[in-house]
């Protein structure tokens with residue numbers, strides 16, 4: 369029973385120091401105040417201290433230099449997703465490199481099939497990054513040599529587990545392995561028609577991620593396709609119209625008219641499609 373007037377201090381939710389155990393060997397881990405990344409003195413595992421628990425900490429080594437990442441960006445811009453000649457019509461205004469933190473979750477089903485899931489461990493404008501396919505064999509123990517470029521995690525494991533349920537319907541109990549992974553990324557900001565966009569090139573695989581970009585317009589393609597369908601539907605109905613209005617003879621004339629006009633229309637429609645493809 370608390371005496372009247374007793375001041376109840378808000379409790380800091382923090383694991384007592386003696387509760388920190390290495391997830392690999394079970395050895396006691398001692399973190400200095402505020403330290404979140406450390407390595408186990410017994411087995412050399414590197415770990416991250418989340419508010420709720422200790423997890424393994426990995427990173428992925430980059431294979432791309434900045435100019436190669438820039439090349440990957442240029443190819444993506446010249447590709448089929450973005451508007452024509454985006455590589456020439458846009459201007460890259462900034463480039464930065466960092467190791468970005470992701471939460472990594474592994475689940476195996478009853479047949480032993482493994483599934484990996486990723487969720488961002490810090491705020492990012494390109495959330496598509498969660499669709500990255502991690503080359504699992506290439507994960508290395510986190511070490512201090514990359515610390516200068518490592519973006520600190522700010523999303524608690526709890527929150528990421530909530531997203532995992534939301535996005536993939538995977539419950540916490542099904543997760544067999546969870547870890548923090550720092551992945552190397554180049555972030556490019558570019559401007560197109562006065563609007564700034566952000567695109568990420570993952571520096572281990574060269575895969576490009578973007579949430580919002582000047583996309584190729586689908587309207588003209590649909591229009592060209594629609595026009596072609598309409599013309600041929602119309603032509604195909606000629607024999608039927610002929611049959612209904614003038615019997616078998618009418619059907620014959622309709623068929624002739626249909627194939628004749630079809631031969632005329634085909635190259636025109638083809639030309640239209642080519643023109644659309646070149647223009648958009």
Ligand SMILES: [Zn+2]
Nearest residue numbers: 390393408411
């Ligand atoms: Zn250990």
